[in-house]
Amino acid sequence: MPKVEIMPSILAADIGNLEQAVRQCEIAGADQIHLDVMDGVFVPNISMGPAVCEMVNRVTDLPINTHLMLLRPQNYIEAFAKAGSDTILIHIEATCDVLHTLRTIRDFGCGAGLTINPPTPVESIFKTLESGRVDEVLVMSVNPGFGGQSYIEEAETKVAEVRRRYPGIMISIDGGIDLETVKPAAAHGANLFVAGTSLFKAPDMKEAITQMRTNAEEQYGKKL
Ligand code: DX5
Numbered sequence: 001m002p003k004v005e006i007m008p009s010i011l012a013a014d015i016g017n018l019e020q021a022v023r024q025c026e027i028a029g030a031d032q033i034h035l036d037v038m039d040g041v042f043v044p045n046i047s048m049g050p051a052v053c054e055m056v057n058r059v060t061d062l063p064i065n066t067h068l069m070l071l072r073p074q075n076y077i078e079a080f081a082k083a084g085s086d087t088i089l090i091h092i093e094a095t096c097d098v099l100h101t102l103r104t105i106r107d108f109g110c111g112a113g114l115t116i117n118p119p120t121p122v123e124s125i126f127k128t129l130e131s132g133r134v135d136e137v138l139v140m141s142v143n144p145g146f147g148g149q150s151y152i153e154e155a156e157t158k159v160a161e162v163r164r165r166y167p168g169i170m171i172s173i174d175g176g177i178d179l180e181t182v183k184p185a186a187a188h189g190a191n192l193f194v195a196g197t198s199l200f201k202a203p204d205m206k207e208a209i210t211q212m213r214t215n216a217e218e219q220y221g222k223k224l
């Protein structure tokens with residue numbers, strides 16, 4: 001079983017206390033910090049830039065998982081790599097040379113991730129995956145742009161299809177993940193879980209992360 005990891009999304013944190021939110025995630029046992037970067041074009045919202053990434057990098061040693069919801073991610077790889085990202089994820093739906101951009105991400109020493117939106121058929125990423133240039137596949141379980149949306153369970157079929165083809169690859173799922181939805185997501189083969197609202201609204205984040213990890217480990221692969 002690939003290692004199960006929980007990645008809080010600080011999009012759901014109090015924007016006035018972002019530093020504290022990062023420390024809170026670390027103390028609560030998070031495995032990575034997920035950073036949601038939005039340009040107001042690829043998605044109908046604007047969020048955080050490289051300066052926030054730098055802050056996270058300064059505050060914690062946890063890996064930074066940077067999710068670029070940008071129309072032209074190729075223009076920002078260097079900035080986010082230099083700001084301390086460990087993995088940089090681009091979208092298959094972006095307007096860029098995906099293979100080339102994935103290679104650029106690795107050239108900067110980061111893990112390369114490929115993200116797929118709910119309406120996009122899973123077949124559209126297979127050719128890119130065959131290139132061997134992808135370290136992490138991020139399956140969106142909401143339409144990107146906002147935290148706090150409901151989990152779209154159709155994402156599970158995509159997760160399972162990717163997992164059957166690539167037993168060792170990192171598969172993350174993002175959107176509406178909580179202590180319940182983490183179970184079917186893991187059962188279909190996801191091993192990395194992005195969670196914003198459910199973790200930041202939990203009465204005790206440490207308990208929530210621990211339980212989320214346990215639930216995922218118990219269910220992993222059961223629906224494959
Ligand atoms: C959505 C973002 C997600 C979001 C998840 O556009 O990519 O990472 O923050 O938030 P929740 O867990 O609240 O759905």
Ligand code: ZN
Nearest residue numbers: 036067174194
């Ligand atoms: Zn995200």
